[in-house]
Each structure stands twice: as C-alpha cells, then as structure tokens.
Amino acid sequence: MSYHAEAFQNEYLALGASEVNAIVTVTSTGGEGGRRTGGATEIIIVDASGSMQAEGRIAAARQAAKAAVECIDDGVHFAIIAGVSTAQQLFPAPGELAVASAQSRAQASVAIDRLSANGGTAMGAWLLLASQLFAQRPGDIKHAILLTDGDNGERQGYLETVLERIKESFVCDCRGIGASWKVAELRKIADKMLGTVDIVAKPAELAASFQQMITAAMGKTSADVQLKVWTPVNATVRFVKQVEPLVADLTGKRAEDGPRAGRYPLGSWGQESRDYHICVDVPAGAGGDEMLAARVHVMEGDTEHARCLVRAVWTDDTALSTKINRQVAHYTGQAELADAIQAGIAARESGDDRTATIKFGRAAQLAHASGNKATEELLAKVVEIEDPVTGTVRLKRKVAAEDEMALDTRSTKTVRVGRGQ
C-alpha cells in the first residue's frame, strides 16, 4: 500500500490569532494490486432474541448471514455468533475459527438454518466473545458485523465496561433492523470500535446490506492505521475529526506517543481516501513568523507511510489572513450539520419543538448550501422544508420512526467539496 497525505489550509493568520485549522486528506492507492498480504478474520453477530420473530426478521437475518458468508474470500478466518442472553457460537465449534472454503461456507450455511429467535439481548457478552475469538489471530485485519433489533438487556454500565476493554481491537459495523433499537446505543459501539451504524428498515434489504459490508471489509489491506500528530511546545490539539466519508470525532482516542505527539486510530484501510479536520491552538507569533503547527504522519506500527505539514504564518496583511480555506469551511459546515440534526432529534424527543425547529432549520440550510443531497432528502422526511436557503422548516405531525432513525444514523455522512479554492 502506498499512502499520500496532503494538507489544505489557509496558513496565514492575523496577528494575535492562535487557532490553526487544516483539512488533511489521506489517500491510499493499492500496492500489491490492492490485495491483502496478511490474514483477515470476519465475525458475524446476529441477534437471535425473541423479538426477531416479528416481521420475518429472523428469516431475513438467516438469509443475510448466508449471503454474507458467500462473500467471504477463501482463506479468511470466520465465525458466526448467535446473540441471545449469552453469546452462543453458531459456527464453527465453540472457541474455534473456520477457514473459508467452498466446504466451510456450505457447513456455515447449514448451521445458519439452526438459528432461531428466542432469548434476550446481551451485546456486551456478544462483543466479548467476538474479541476472544479475534485474539487468536493477532495481526489480522479484523472485522465484525453486529445485527440487532432491540435494546441491550444487560445491566447498566456493563456494555460500556466491555467497550472500554476491547475498544479499537477490531472494527465493528452495527446495523439495526426495525425501529425498536436505540441509535445512541449502536452509535456508542460503532464509535468505540471505529465502525459505522445504519438502519435497515425493511428485512428484505438486509442481505444487500450484509453483502456490501463484507465486500468492503474484504477490500481492506491494512489492519491498523494511525494518524500521528506532532505539535510544538505550548500548543494543544483542540480536535482531530474524521470529516469524510463520515464525521467521527477522534480527539478522545488519542494515545500519547513520545514528547508532543499523539496517535489517533483510523482502523483498517483499503484503497480509499478520507479527510480529517485538525485544529491546533498555538502560541501566537509575531508578524512574519512562520511556525509548524502540526506535523501529521500516517503510521502503521513503526512504519511511516506519509506525512504532511500544517503551517502557521502570521501576517498583518488582512487580505491574506481573512480568507477561509474552502475545505475547512466546507467540513466545518458538515460537522455542524451532523450536530444540528442530532440536537434536533434530541429536542423533538424531549418535546422541545421550538429548539427542534431551529436545529432542523439550520440543518436544512447547511445540507442545501453544501450540496449534501442525501441528507437533505432524509431531512425532508422528518420536516417540511419551506425554504432551504433561509432554513425555514415546519415539523411534521407524523413521522415514521424509521425515517427519524435513518436521519439520525446517517446524519454523519458527508460530501466532498471540489478541490478548487
């Protein structure tokens, strides 16, 4: 794999200014023909609680799990976990991982037919079993899918304790089926496990969703990529956020790495490109001073794949310092869009229609201005957008729960801006 990192910023700061912003684009191009050179392990966790009997969900889950297994490349290790009040390994034998082949995939398919829905929901236990299985394969690219249709039934705080223990040790994409699961709960798991969260409203859509996740996971060629950020003395990192393809705040995930540097986990990588917004507070310099505000390295273990520089140049020329970089402005707006939607949903749930209207209005305005059509369409299912330019919206009386959950889970999806300045 070869990586490239590039910083987009306006390096010119007004005298006295101390906040430095940059968008860092990390792009990896497939080395070795974009193929994996190491091992990979895939674990599929399917909720088999009693509620899965409704609307033919368990049948859809069986079908989706089978479709997913078919997408696993030969030689990849895999397992299937049935989620009830405890975690039960459905395939292969408890404590083991299968190696994908035509034969093992057929055996898995037979085992999946045994999946039946009766029991509770214990996500902490499911994830813990997955992490124990993954532990057999150090160095592998590790990916899990978690499918559920309800709330976690474990005692308060147990899931959090488990997540704290296993965080970032594998990537977990979470999918909720139906409308009785909690977005906040799955988002918490996805956030700690560097994965995604989404709603699958109709059981019929489940197989396609699983196939897409497995295919994406099979395309990963590096297991554990990190962003190392060096900042000068007396500087502080205000935040490091992934801003494309999804908004994800990485600030709290920092692990110190030597003097004045820290690492932020980016999870596994394939042939792809992601954008990060880095904001650093530095001591203000004098006119004409140039400072290196951050040196950003793309790391995999001790190997540096790429680096780029975030600079600060102080000037009394306001024509230079007042220009906001288009990338920074765009992604600042996209992050605000995600925040506005989530705040709007929270306000609506608590019955504060006034705040909800303001937040959704701002969201409609931001989505429209930035050309984020997908989010604008999702918003239109929750509010009547009267004028997207001014952000005038009316709350809808009746909103389908699935539509609101789709808006919530997909609020973090961003769009790219053209690279022109």
Place this chain on the structure above:
Amino acid sequence: MTVIECTSCDEERAAGASFCEACGRKLAEPASAVEPSAAKKDCARCGAAGSVGDDGYCEECGMMAGRSRDHLEADGGASGAAVSDRGRRHHRNEDAMWLAVGVEAADVVVCDGVSASFDPDAASDIAVRAAGELLASARHPDSPAGAVGNPDETAELEDLERPPGAVGLAGSVSHAIAGAAAAVASLAHTGDPRRAAANPACTIIAAAIRGPHVGYGWVGDSRIYWLGPEGPAQQLTEDDSWATHVIAMGVDPVTAMNDPKAHAITAWLGADAGPVAPRVRSFTADEPGHLLLCSDGLWNYLPDVAEFGSVVRDCLETADSLLGATRALVAYANAAGGADNITVALIPVRPAETTTAEQA
C-alpha cells in the same frame, strides 16, 4: 559559494554560472543551490540545542529556523556579485537572482515576487532560472564562433551581418524575458489550486554584459542603475508603476509618490499579465563604472539618485571585494528597516579601450 573552473577549458567560472563563457559548456547548478546539510542547528527562537529538524522547523517550538533562500550570495570575484536577503519584516524571501560571469562578461537577472499573488517566491524562482538559462544559451555576438549550436547552423550564420554588440545583447535580453514570462504564466495551472485564483507573479530585470557592451531590460519596478566614476547614480529603467505613469502624465512627483497607489505596478510577469512587452535598451560604456541591479527593497530607502550614488560608492570603497560591497548595500537596507526583501547585484563595466589595454 566558490569560483569553479570549467572542466573543459580551465576557464575560471564563478558561483552561479551555468555555462562556460569561453567554451559554452554547461557547468554545475546555478546560484540558488541548496546549502549542504550539516549537523542539526540550534533553534534561534527558543534556544533549544540541535532541535532544528530536516524540514527546517524547530522540534520544540515549531518555529521556522530558516530557509535556504533567506540569504543567498553569489560571488563572481571581480566580475560580479549578488546578494539576496529576506529583510526584516517578510516571512520569506520572494526575490530571486541569477548571476553567471565570465571574463569581462556577466549575465544577471533579479526578480521580485508580487506579494499579492499566491506563491510569488515560485514565480521569481522560475523566472530567474528561465531567463538565466536563455541568456546562457543565447548566441552572443562576442562569444567565439561555434561555441553554441551545431556547426552547420554556425556556417550559415557566418554570412549574416551581426548586429552591433550592445544591440544584439538587448535582443538576447528581450528573448530571455519573454521566456521567463512564459515560465511564470505556466505556474498558474500547477501545484496549489490557490495559484489559479491569484496566479504567481513577479517583476524582472535582466542584463547581459560583454566587455563594454550592456543590454538590459525590465518589466515591473525593480531597477537598474549606472554608476559612473562620479556624480549621482543614473537610473536606467523606468518603473512600470502607477506613480511613474501619472508623473509622466504631469502629476506633481511628490503628490504622486505619497499616493497609496504609488507603488502599484502596471506590468509584471504572470498568467494574468497578458502579452508581456519588456522594455529593452542597450549602451556601450565609454567610462568605467558599475551596473547595479536591485529590487525595491533597496531603492525604497534611497529615492534620491545623488544619495544612492554616494552610498554605493562608500560601500565599494570600504569593502575589500565586490561581494563585500554588495553585502554592505543589503546591510544598509536592513539597517534602514528591511521592510521588504532585498536583492542587489553589482557588475563592474569597463570601456573598450581600458579592456584592451588591460588584457594586453
């Protein structure tokens, strides 16, 4: 930077020369060569020992410790010298220079990046290289026959009437500036996308000196002066600036120079400059003197030509070398405030009869 010898004909060549005046062979890299990497330097800002990293920033405080272009010198011994300096107020040096010298011969180019454009330092850098290389490869009237070009072409050219020396040099300078203009214009579509919105731009002054003959040209407000044995300095160029323009139209010079627009330039090299029409001139020296090329970082502090002349002469008299005098002029501008980048080149020119006399 040191004087080097042409490996082909042992002719002495100065730092910055890219060609041998005697045999026309291409020499080593030009004036803005990178300094050799040494042990890690101490940070001048926070004082941390050995903290300056390979990318030029302090590993402690993050401050830029210095760029290779912050202070450049080209020493052509007795044939010419040039110094370019960041000054005291600007964060980088957007001026660039080129100096190539031979015996009684020199090519010199100075460019000043337009600060309002994006990456003006790249503009000035590419402009001096393009113009310098074109001057180097030009078939100068006084260079030995067959030095440049293939023998067939030379044979055909023999029958043509050569233009008088200085006029021919002016033609070379005009050609070199046109090449620099094209090179700078091409920058708008490469590198940082901000270049497309505010394309890199710069001024240019170029001179080719062969014995007593001088050809020179300019675009923008960098200047060339002639300093004879006595009297005030003589400004050879006319600034392409708003002030010069309105003064020519009859506005009172003091009023014009006090206008905020006084220094706005009316011609430059860059993608937005349109067709560039450099003004070129030539002369043949009939008295010994010095050709001085400089960016506005120097002449801003010496608006009066009489004072300019005496300051330059003081520097020439006190310094023990041409480079010393050039350094002293840069130091003068820095002592006066160093508000802009400063680039100065000094080339001695001798009239025909003394040239012959000394060579005999």
